[in-house]
Amino acid sequence: MMRMSRAAREDRKALLGARAALDRAKLTLAIHEIKSVFAPSASAARVAQLRPTAAMLIAVAGPLLGLRRVARYLRLASIGLFALRVARSWRG
Secondary structure (H helix, E strand, C coil), X not given: CCCCCHHHHHHHHHHHHHHHHHHHHHHHHHHHHHHHHHCCCCCHHHHHHHHHHHHHHHHHHHHHHCHHHXXXXXXXXXXXXXXXXXXXXXXX
């Protein structure tokens, strides 16, 4: 078995740590690229208009239907919209 000097082991550990950090950075970049394909950033004007409307609808529907039921419907709606977005991107 080959024995490594202490300095060689420390250099190897530093190299492995740097490689791991680089791999994490590459993975983060890839995730952001994939996310931008499926969910392009909305314009500031549209976001400013939709947020108060959505908040008002949830504030009204929550007490009427129950927060758990509203959460379940919102989850299903978001999955449906995601599937629609994927289908449109594959078609176009």
